[in-house]
Amino acid sequence: MVEILPSLLAADFARLGEQIDQVTHAGVNFLHFDVMDGHFVPNISFGLPVLESLRKRTRLALDVHLMFSDADTFAPRFVAAGADCVSVHQEACPHIDRTLRLIQSEGARAGVVLNPATPLATLEHVLPIVDYVLLMSVNPGYGGQKFIPYVLDKVRALRDWRDRLGLSFAIEIDGGISVDNVGKVAEAGVTWVVAGSSVFGAPDPGRAASEMKQAALDALARRA
């Protein structure tokens, strides 16, 4: 089942509630929430108080992507603030085994994120415990960047590896996804598709999210 996760980074922050309603009416089940610390990535976005407000406003699952140097400390605080899923970067977490287990013990799904150039092999020992793996298809820090094509090979390799191990974690992708390439990423094995500018940059975000989902489902149906 393919899910489109609109990324609030591309929303109009002065109208966040309204923008969330637009994609909610279109039937999305998740919202993607990018937290940046100005250190691990060269940008800042929003944080705990905004997540707390959104938690009161929406019943959609909140998928928090922590682009944080100190994710080990902050991850549990985002669960407490209302996140349903929290992902942390392999590159930023020296204690990632502990962090992933902590996220789960606090009651959320735990994901691990890889930058485009970080090898899949670095995940070997945590794959059996993660709920999802997020593969970045741009270098994190900004919305609206161009999709890096070699990440498609990473997605296929991760799907094959997961299937060989008999595991069932979800594969998420983030960065540069639009209606034009969503079919390819779904065919490669992605089930959670993050989309920022292609959803909230469109005149009708709800419609854009629905069209992306349909494009993914059409690509999968053609292959079947």
Ligand code: DX5
């Ligand atoms: C980038 C963020 C993304 C961003 C994607 O660091 O992790 O979630 O919102 O934006 P688009 O879909 O515009 O590439």
Ligand code: ZN
């Ligand atoms: Zn993200």
